[in-house]
Amino acid sequence: MDQNGFPYVGNIWYRLQVNVPAEATGKKVFLYALIVETEAWLWVNGKYVGRRPYMEAYIRPAQLELDVTNVLRLGETNQITLRVNTSLNPAQAASGLMSVLFLYSPIQETDG
Amino acid sequence: MRYHSYVRTKLEWNAEADVDVLLNDFYRNWYGQAAEPARSFWEMLEDIVESTPMLGHEDRIMPYVYSGQLIDKLDSEIRKAEQLAVTERTKLHVKVDRLILEHLRAYVSMRTAEFDGQFDRAANYAQVMLDLRKQLHEINSFFIMPHEDGYQTGVWYGKVIDRKAYYQSLADKIAGVTGNLVAVLPKEAKFSIDPRDEGRFSGWYAKDYDDADWSTIRTTKPFYALRIYGSKWVSICR
Numbered sequence: 001m002d003q004n005g006f007p008y009v010g011n012i013w014y015r016l017q018v019n020v021p022a023e024a025t026g027k028k029v030f031l032y033a034l035i036v037e038t039e040a041w042l043w044v045n046g047k048y049v050g051r052r053p054y055m056e057a058y059i060r061p062a063q064l065e066l067d068v069t070n071v072l073r074l075g076e077t078n079q080i081t082l083r084v085n086t087s088l089n090p091a092q093a094a095s096g097l098m099s100v101l102f103l104y105s106p107i108q109e110t111d112g
Numbered sequence: 113m114r115y116h117s118y119v120r121t122k123l124e125w126n127a128e129a130d131v132d133v134l135l136n137d138f139y140r141n142w143y144g145q146a147a148e149p150a151r152s153f154w155e156m157l158e159d160i161v162e163s164t165p166m167l168g169h170e171d172r173i174m175p176y177v178y179s180g181q182l183i184d185k186l187d188s189e190i191r192k193a194e195q196l197a198v199t200e201r202t203k204l205h206v207k208v209d210r211l212i213l214e215h216l217r218a219y220v221s222m223r224t225a226e227f228d229g230q231f232d233r234a235a236n237y238a239q240v241m242l243d244l245r246k247q248l249h250e251i252n253s254f255f256i257m258p259h260e261d262g263y264q265t266g267v268w269y270g271k272v273i274d275r276k277a278y279y280q281s282l283a284d285k286i287a288g289v290t291g292n293l294v295a296v297l298p299k300e301a302k303f304s305i306d307p308r309d310e311g312r313f314s315g316w317y318a319k320d321y322d323d324a325d326w327s328t329i330r331t332t333k334p335f336y337a338l339r340i341y342g343s344k345w346v347s348i349c350r
Contacts, residue, residue, distance in 0.1 A: 043317035095334030
């Protein structure tokens with residue numbers, strides 16, 4: 001909200017850094033966020049990964065889950081960047097990103 | 113809340129009535145000797161909602177409105193009321209307030225666990241909420257339904273049972289059931305609004321982009337918890 005009381009709607013950006021252990025070598029890795037309102041684009045280390053399509057802000061789950069295997073640098077610090085669009089409807093009061101973010105490796109059938 | 117109905121009904125018969133007198137009347141009759149801490153309990157809840165700078169959907173702002181310190185203060189008032197209530201009737205009324213407080217505490221604890229990435233704990237707190245709802249329903253069916261079959265909305269805001277299942281699926285992703293945790297990202301991120309859509313053309317996504325003058329935000333907090341003062345966005349809540 002600005003000094004005149006207008007709620008901001010539009011694009012917002014988040015930048016984070018994360019150390020990724022080398023133990024994930026050879027495994028698929030996904031970035032996961034529980035709540036992203038209403039649409040998002042993801043870059044890792046400057047490389048575009050993908051988009052979480054638009055969803056109405058009140059719909060749940062509203063997760064972002066994208067495969068980052070090919071752009072992640074294991075054993076190094078990685079730069080994660082999200083561009084989020086809150087939609088142009090202030091009535092939705094979209095919160096942007098509202099989540100802990102984590103990287104996980106799914107257990108594949110061949111793992112067992 | 114019960115006192116709202118009481119005061120509203122009285123005002124419909126006499127719009128000039130003194131609300132403070134009506135509230136004293138309500139609390140004295142409903143809670144007996146526990147009236148004072150019971151009133152303090154409800155007024156604390158009203159004050160925090162009235163004074164919060166947060167404005168948004170309740171599920172997004174509640175974790176930032178109902179703080180741990182507030183819940184401790186509410187708990188203190190309920191404990192006083194529990195000691196002062198004498199009759200079975202007033203004890204039951206205080207017990208209802210206790211169950212409501214425990215439900216709020218479980219909700220806030222569930223969200224805190226969610227924000228910390230402790231999804232198994234979040235699922236456990238969701239179950240605590242479900243158990244408390246059954247107790248409230250047993251006291252009076254007007255409080256809440258004992259199950260959620262009638263609440264199917266398609267979104268998990270309205271169904272704690274769906275929320276519990278979702279948290280459990282996340283716990284499974286990171287605890288070796290369907291996946292394993294690789295890393296949790298920091299709780300704080302560098303943050304900037306982009307009203308003219310410059311970022312994608314100016315490379316705000318670049319690995320070495322200089323974000324030193326960006327604001328800092330907790331990733332679990334709605335961005336509108338920041339307000340702009342001059343050119344700087346600062347947090348308006350804890």
